Amino acid sequence: MQYLISAIDPIKNSGGNKAKKDIDFFASQLNDTRVIHVKIYYTRLQRYLLTRLSIIKLVKTHPADRYILQFPISTPYVLRQFIEVIQKYTNAKVDLFIHDLPALQLSMDDKERELVLFNQVDNLIVHNQAMKKWLVDNGVQTNMIELGLFDYDNEQPMQKKQEYDPANFTICFPGNLAKSTFLTKVNLSHQLNIYGPNKLDSYPESIRYCGQYTPEELPKHLTEDFGLIWDGNSIETCSGTFGEYLKYNNPHKTSLYLSTGIPVIIWDQAALAPLIKESGVGICISSLTELDSVLLSLTNEQYQLMKRKAEKLGQKLRKGYYTKHALTKLNMDE
Structure with missing residues (x-):
C-alpha cells in the first residue's frame, strides 16, 4: 500500500x-x-x-x-x-x-x-x-x-472542425498575464487570444483578451487552432527567469492544449520540444517573429494530421x- x-x-x-x-x-x-x-x-x-x-x-x-x-x-x-x-x-x-x-x-x-x-x-x-x-x-x-x-482531467469535449485555413489560424495563450511580458511585443498577422488574470491595459492589435476561467471551465472556451508555449520578456527567444525555466520543466498548459485536442506551438529550446516534434503534435519555433510564415506554410492535410495526433495523445492524458x-x-x- x-x-x-x-x-x-x-x-x-x-x-x-x-x-x-x-x-x-x-x-x-x-x-x-x-x-x-x-x-x-x-x-x-x-x-x-x-x-x-x-x-x-x-x-x-x-x-x-x-x-x-x-x-x-x-x-x-x-x-x-x-x-x-x-x-x-x-x-x-x-x-x-x-x-x-x-x-x-x-x-x-x-x-x-x-x-x-x-x-x-x-x-x-x-x-x-x-x-x-x-x-x-x-x-x-x-x-x-x-x-x-502531466495528465489532465478534462471532461469537456474535444473541439472539432472540418476545414482549416492557414491564413486564418488562431492561437490561444492562457496563463498569468502579468509575467508574460512578451505579449506586449507580439506583432502577428494571425490572431492570438489570451486568457487569464492580471491583464494589461492594452496589447498589440493582433491580441484579443478573452476572459478568465477556472481550469475546469477553460477547455470549452478554447476553440483556437494552436496553443502557444512561450514565456519571458522577448519575442526573439524565451528569456529571463521564466523563459529559461522552459528548458527544464513541463508547462501544464501543454497538457491543457493536448487534452483539448489542440496542437502546440513551442520554443525549440524547451525541454518538451523533442517530445512535441517526435509525436507530431505541434511545431517548434526559435522566435515568435517566424510564426506567421511557419503557419502559412502548413497545408490543410498537414494540420489535420497534426490535430489527429494531438487528439490521440490528449486521450492518454485524459486517462x-x-x-x-x-x-x-x-x-x-x-
Missing part, C-alpha cells in the same frame, strides 16, 4: 492547483494507492507547533510501504518534518512527485537546502530528462523517474497514463 500526500492550502480552502488535483484523481484509480489530504498550517507559529505532531498522527493512523509527497509542499521546514517523521517512525519509502523546482525556477538563495532534502528521499518523479540532468549536475544522487507529460505509469514504476525500480 502506498499513500499519495497532498497539501490543502488553508487560504484557498482547496486541495491545491489543477495539476496536483489531477495527480490525486488519477492516483486514486490505482488499486494500491490511496490519497490523503493534509492541512498545511499557514502561520509560522502553527507550523512549528503543530506540523510534526500532525505528521506523526498521520503515519500512525495510515501505515504504508510508501509515502509520496507532491512537491513543493508548503515550506522546506514542512518537507523536512515529513521526511524525518516517516524515516523515524516507519520503514516506509518516502518519495517526491515534483511539480516545480523553486530553486531552479526562481533562483532561490536556499537552493542547496532544497537539493539536500532531495538526497534524503528514496525516489523523485521529475518532469523530463533535462530536469533530471540538472538535478544530477547539481549533486542529487536519488533515483529519478521521468514523468513525460492519466503518465501519472499511473510513473507511480507504478516506483515499485518496479526496486
Whole structure:
C-alpha cells in the first residue's frame, strides 16, 4: 500500500492547483494507492507547533510501504518534518512527485537546502530528462523517474472542425498575464487570444483578451487552432527567469492544449520540444517573429494530421497514463 500526500492550502480552502488535483484523481484509480489530504498550517507559529505532531498522527493512523509527497509542499521546514517523521517512525519509502523546482525556477538563495532534502528521499518523479540532468549536475544522487507529460482531467469535449485555413489560424495563450511580458511585443498577422488574470491595459492589435476561467471551465472556451508555449520578456527567444525555466520543466498548459485536442506551438529550446516534434503534435519555433510564415506554410492535410495526433495523445492524458505509469514504476525500480 502506498499513500499519495497532498497539501490543502488553508487560504484557498482547496486541495491545491489543477495539476496536483489531477495527480490525486488519477492516483486514486490505482488499486494500491490511496490519497490523503493534509492541512498545511499557514502561520509560522502553527507550523512549528503543530506540523510534526500532525505528521506523526498521520503515519500512525495510515501505515504504508510508501509515502509520496507532491512537491513543493508548503515550506522546506514542512518537507523536512515529513521526511524525518516517516524515516523515524516507519520503514516506509518516502518519495517526491515534483511539480516545480523553486530553486531552479526562481533562483532561490536556499537552493542547496532544497537539493539536500532531495538526497534524503528514496525516489523523485521529475518532469523530463533535462530536469533530471540538472538535478544530477547539481549533486542529487536519488533515483529519478521521468514523468513525460502531466495528465489532465478534462471532461469537456474535444473541439472539432472540418476545414482549416492557414491564413486564418488562431492561437490561444492562457496563463498569468502579468509575467508574460512578451505579449506586449507580439506583432502577428494571425490572431492570438489570451486568457487569464492580471491583464494589461492594452496589447498589440493582433491580441484579443478573452476572459478568465477556472481550469475546469477553460477547455470549452478554447476553440483556437494552436496553443502557444512561450514565456519571458522577448519575442526573439524565451528569456529571463521564466523563459529559461522552459528548458527544464513541463508547462501544464501543454497538457491543457493536448487534452483539448489542440496542437502546440513551442520554443525549440524547451525541454518538451523533442517530445512535441517526435509525436507530431505541434511545431517548434526559435522566435515568435517566424510564426506567421511557419503557419502559412502548413497545408490543410498537414494540420489535420497534426490535430489527429494531438487528439490521440490528449486521450492518454485524459486517462492519466503518465501519472499511473510513473507511480507504478516506483515499485518496479526496486
